[in-house]
Amino acid sequence: MARMAGRRALFAVPVLGVVTFGVFAVAAASPFDPVKAYAGTAGLTASQENLDQLRANLGVDQPLVSRWWDWLTSALQGDFGDSSVMRQPVADVIAERMGWSVLLAATAFLIAILLGTGLGVLAARRPGGWLDRCVSSVAYTLEAAPAFWLGLLAIWFFALKLDVLPAGGLTDAASDVVTFDQVASHLVLPAAVLGFSQLPWFFLYVRQGVADALAEDPVRGARARGLSERTVLLGHALRSGMLPMLTLIGSRVPELITGALLVETVFSWPGIAAATVEAATSVDFSLLAALTVLATAAVLLGNLLSDLLYGLADPRVAFDG
Numbered sequence: 001m002a003r004m005a006g007r008r009a010l011f012a013v014p015v016l017g018v019v020t021f022g023v024f025a026v027a028a029a030s031p032f033d034p035v036k037a038y039a040g041t042a043g044l045t046a047s048q049e050n051l052d053q054l055r056a057n058l059g060v061d062q063p064l065v066s067r068w069w070d071w072l073t074s075a076l077q078g079d080f081g082d083s084s085v086m087r088q089p090v091a092d093v094i095a096e097r098m099g100w101s102v103l104l105a106a107t108a109f110l111i112a113i114l115l116g117t118g119l120g121v122l123a124a125r126r127p128g129g130w131l132d133r134c135v136s137s138v139a140y141t142l143e144a145a146p147a148f149w150l151g152l153l154a155i156w157f158f159a160l161k162l163d164v165l166p167a168g169g170l171t172d173a174a175s176d177v178v179t180f181d182q183v184a185s186h187l188v189l190p191a192a193v194l195g196f197s198q199l200p201w202f203f204l205y206v207r208q209g210v211a212d213a214l215a216e217d218p219v220r221g222a223r224a225r226g227l228s229e230r231t232v233l234l235g236h237a238l239r240s241g242m243l244p245m246l247t248l249i250g251s252r253v254p255e256l257i258t259g260a261l262l263v264e265t266v267f268s269w270p271g272i273a274a275a276t277v278e279a280a281t282s283v284d285f286s287l288l289a290a291l292t293v294l295a296t297a298a299v300l301l302g303n304l305l306s307d308l309l310y311g312l313a314d315p316r317v318a319f320d321g
Helices: 002-029 034-044 048-058 064-076 090-125 130-144 147-161 180-214 217-224 229-267 273-281 285-313
Strands: none
Touching (some): 002 285, 090 180, 090 229, 090 273, 090 285, 147 180, 180 229, 229 285, 273 285
């Protein structure tokens, strides 16, 4: 296990380097001018000399490779630079928002895994039954539905039509204090929407895996020995049927990150979505690179977690092979 994790860590180093260089290259080719974005309305009346001086102060007058290398060497020392659009250190921008994004994504992932697994097991017990047909139809519908559309639909129904849940934000509009109750109530809709957008894949994988396991000889033998249906289902079929789903966890991380950005925007959740949009439209090199590194690292960690979980669940898998 340690050797595999070490190999993945070494592999991640060049990947992150290439990804950050790609961010600087794409940002440099963007038609957006970071100087005008930084100056705002003042840039409309500023002289070319003042704009050139501001360009030098921001460091965007340097060649692409120089800008990337300066940022990379500073980042390796823990300095991610200053965000030109947020007017504060990049580390502070991320620290203020990352916790809320992680809370939303983790809650949604937990909803998708638990609910998808439970429904998948129940549907696999009687393939073609009414529960299987109903849940499968809903799963295929959710699979095709964009996360932002689900968010708008949830706001219309639960916040506007029924008025039982808040439409967005982190706290009530009249409150200036962040409390657990307010955060919990405001988290319900965005976490549920993001979780339900990821649920179909977990449901379909578990349903197929458990259904195939129930038809295998070991499970038939367990039933022949007189074991209860609960023991057969949870002790034999579920463990075997969960193996394909474990590999799904890592592959869903990119979709989870993308979905989280859309859901945060729809529900005005104070995560990294707003910072990402501002950084992209304003060509904020430092913030863009840092956010991209975090997203790439999350994908790599998700893939590693999938392999580790699969190896722990199936002793036949060799970690160091």
